[in-house]
Amino acid sequence: MASEGKTDPPQLNKDTSVSTLERMKKKRTPSVILIGAGMAGIAAARTLQDASFQVVLLESRDRIGGRVHTDYSFGFPVDLGASWLHGVCKENPLAAVIGRLGLPLYRTSGDNSVLYDHDLESYALFDKAGNQVPQELVTKVGETFEHILEEICKVRDEQFEDMSISQAFSIVFKRSPELRLEGIAHNVLQWYLCRMEGWFAADAETISAKCWDQEELLPGGHGLMVRGYRPVINTLSKGLDIRLNHRVNKIVRRYNGVKVTTEKGDTFAADAAVIALPLGVLKSGTIEFEPKLPDWKQEAINDLGVGIENKIILNFDNVFWPNVEFLGVVAETSYGCSYFLNLHKATNHPVLVYMPAGQLARDIEKMSDESAAKFAFSQLQKILPDASSPIHYLVSRWGSDINSLGSYSYDIVNKPHDLYERLRVPLDNLFFAGEATSTSYPGSVHGAYSTGLLAAEDCRMRVLERYGELEHEIEEEAPASVPLLISRM
Numbered sequence: 001m002a003s004e005g006k007t008d009p010p011q012l013n014k015d016t017s018v019s020t021l022e023r024m025k026k027k028r029t030p031s032v033i034l035i036g037a038g039m040a041g042i043a044a045a046r047t048l049q050d051a052s053f054q055v056v057l058l059e060s061r062d063r064i065g066g067r068v069h070t071d072y073s074f075g076f077p078v079d080l081g082a083s084w085l086h087g088v089c090k091e092n093p094l095a096a097v098i099g100r101l102g103l104p105l106y107r108t109s110g111d112n113s114v115l116y117d118h119d120l121e122s123y124a125l126f127d128k129a130g131n132q133v134p135q136e137l138v139t140k141v142g143e144t145f146e147h148i149l150e151e152i153c154k155v156r157d158e159q160f161e162d163m164s165i166s167q168a169f170s171i172v173f174k175r176s177p178e179l180r181l182e183g184i185a186h187n188v189l190q191w192y193l194c195r196m197e198g199w200f201a202a203d204a205e206t207i208s209a210k211c212w213d214q215e216e217l218l219p220g221g222h223g224l225m226v227r228g229y230r231p232v233i234n235t236l237s238k239g240l241d242i243r244l245n246h247r248v249n250k251i252v253r254r255y256n257g258v259k260v261t262t263e264k265g266d267t268f269a270a271d272a273a274v275i276a277l278p279l280g281v282l283k284s285g286t287i288e289f290e291p292k293l294p295d296w297k298q299e300a301i302n303d304l305g306v307g308i309e310n311k312i313i314l315n316f317d318n319v320f321w322p323n324v325e326f327l328g329v330v331a332e333t334s335y336g337c338s339y340f341l342n343l344h345k346a347t348n349h350p351v352l353v354y355m356p357a358g359q360l361a362r363d364i365e366k367m368s369d370e371s372a373a374k375f376a377f378s379q380l381q382k383i384l385p386d387a388s389s390p391i392h393y394l395v396s397r398w399g400s401d402i403n404s405l406g407s408y409s410y411d412i413v414n415k416p417h418d419l420y421e422r423l424r425v426p427l428d429n430l431f432f433a434g435e436a437t438s439t440s441y442p443g444s445v446h447g448a449y450s451t452g453l454l455a456a457e458d459c460r461m462r463v464l465e466r467y468g469e470l471e472h473e474i475e476e477e478a479p480a481s482v483p484l485l486i487s488r489m
């Protein structure tokens, strides 16, 4: 049992007879400690509790959900963290939960598109003087941007060494000077780059050209969770033993179990632990592991990238902007560009969401909330000089929040894509989950969810195997054995 206090899991004496041992094995309920009550930790806890494990979930914040954070202070839900379901299709690991809850989705893009694709989305882009960029030009530059990305794939396939997306851009421009656009078209191209940087929460100078497209894109396009992500978290966490304000700072692993200690000195012991902490927290070195993590695991933590994207949510008393999904300001550099998601389209509430990423997000985090909101509003005034001031605002700080220390993971230049898998691989009775352990869907909610399920299953198998219960389970549940398909006799 995972118990608070200074208890270790039961130790077996050397002279324990086999029959006593057998009885102990049968009597004990397998136990697990989950660390981090984000989507991954909650998914793992739910699965293990449903598999009759004794479960305790330790969470450092005074709330659950982690980087899923729906705020209700405006009188309606708005997401400060994740807000899209990437891949509105039945193959999405979260589709069943979302479907069962009847939660509405608002699609902002079509099949097989990443967020910076232009199809199906409606944009209104403006220059710094407030002149709207003609729509044909926006579409045309969008096509050029896609063409450049195709050329980037050719360039990187020819080279052994990795390079950044911005280096790859330069090579493509040298080879095909006609793709290097001028004037306002150049600025629109920078805006597309700015959207791409938002997707990775990182600057083009750091994103790997070899790996930028390695994640798996589910079909169905991207759907905004109209009522926020919170109902999903609430449903999955029902009935779990969650201890809020429990910041873990030490994890000890022994052959017969794990011991987890919090900042306040509370100790929990169990057969196994699932670590579902953000990559940024693991990178910070604030969690002591005993014994130390092996080099290959520590390298995965060090070498995976973690980017920053934030949201500055502006609530107005009326809608005075065009009826499009995205409003954007184009500029000479991607750093100078900006965009707003028009939540009014999806939710009917007069809300615009400003979303800076990479260095810009880092710079804005240095400001007070008030200054950050003013900055976002000043960007809006470039488009609409007569814009009325927001009545409320919310500002996220995912980069400096000690509970996240970053928004989500991405592939940095010169580092292999298999780092996600290395981060996931268990160490004895320690299992790892979280978006940064997902090779297929890193940086997403459904990715975090599926890693939680996977870690739970690995944990269940290992712990039950240890107690010899897996054999019984298999005997009981699958009496008629199905022959294995063996291709070589």
Ligand SMILES: Cc1cc2nc3c(=O)[nH]c(=O)nc-3n(C[C@H](O)[C@H](O)[C@H](O)COP(=O)(O)OP(=O)(O)OC[C@H]3O[C@@H](n4cnc5c(N)ncnc54)[C@H](O)[C@@H]3O)c2cc1C
Pocket (backbone or CB within 6 Å): 035, 036, 037, 038, 039, 040, 041, 058, 059, 060, 061, 064, 065, 066, 067, 068, 080, 081, 082, 083, 084, 085, 086, 246, 247, 248, 249, 276, 277, 278, 281, 309, 310, 311, 396, 398, 402, 403, 404, 406, 407, 408, 433, 434, 435, 436, 442, 443, 444, 445, 446, 448
């Ligand atoms: C601004 C933003 C926008 C995003 N947009 C989208 C989107 O539209 N769609 C999408 O699919 N994904 C999006 N994402 C990514 C998505 O939110 C994450 O991939 C996912 O929520 C991560 O879940 P997780 O369980 O891996 O980590 P987390 O949700 O971060 O959970 C980890 C938990 O560990 C806790 N913790 C930290 N330190 C400790 C400690 N020492 N002891 C105990 N607990 C600790 C944290 O408080 C947290 O609750 C976005 C993220 C951000 C920040």
